[in-house]
Amino acid sequence: MPSTRLLNMKKSVNPHRPTALPGSAKLNETGFWRTQRPIFNEELCTGCTRCAKLCPDACIIMRLNKEGKLKAQPDYDYCKGCGICAAECPFSAITMKPE
Ligand code: SF4
Ligand code: SF4
Numbered sequence: 001m002p003s004t005r006l007l008n009m010k011k012s013v014n015p016h017r018p019t020a021l022p023g024s025a026k027l028n029e030t031g032f033w034r035t036q037r038p039i040f041n042e043e044l045c046t047g048c049t050r051c052a053k054l055c056p057d058a059c060i061i062m063r064l065n066k067e068g069k070l071k072a073q074p075d076y077d078y079c080k081g082c083g084i085c086a087a088e089c090p091f092s093a094i095t096m097k098p099e
Helices: 004-012 050-054 084-088
Strands: 036-040 060-064 070-074 094-098
Antiparallel strands (some): 036 094
16 A cells, blocks of 8 residues: 555646656656657567566566467556667567657
């Protein structure tokens, strides 16, 4: 259960002002900073988890798809568009596109 202080801080975040309050990345959604969006190609993704381990915002989630295969998916609420995942994917499964 978040503390009252944390809840008040969350309410005070203005999405039109490019600042972030002290706190965890979960409290401060940083996806609106992004100018480039990583697009994940599920067919090329082998589920190696390299991108999820290297993402500085820990916003890549590994999930099982309908066939039970592990695939990477970004959480765009927190992805800042740094491009590290696209640069590091050994299977070229991620491409960066302008927002
Ligand atoms: S690094 Fe590439 S292949 Fe590995 S999980 Fe991420 S997207 Fe999939
Ligand atoms: S672009 Fe950067 S922040 Fe976004 S998912 Fe890739 S590594 Fe993470």
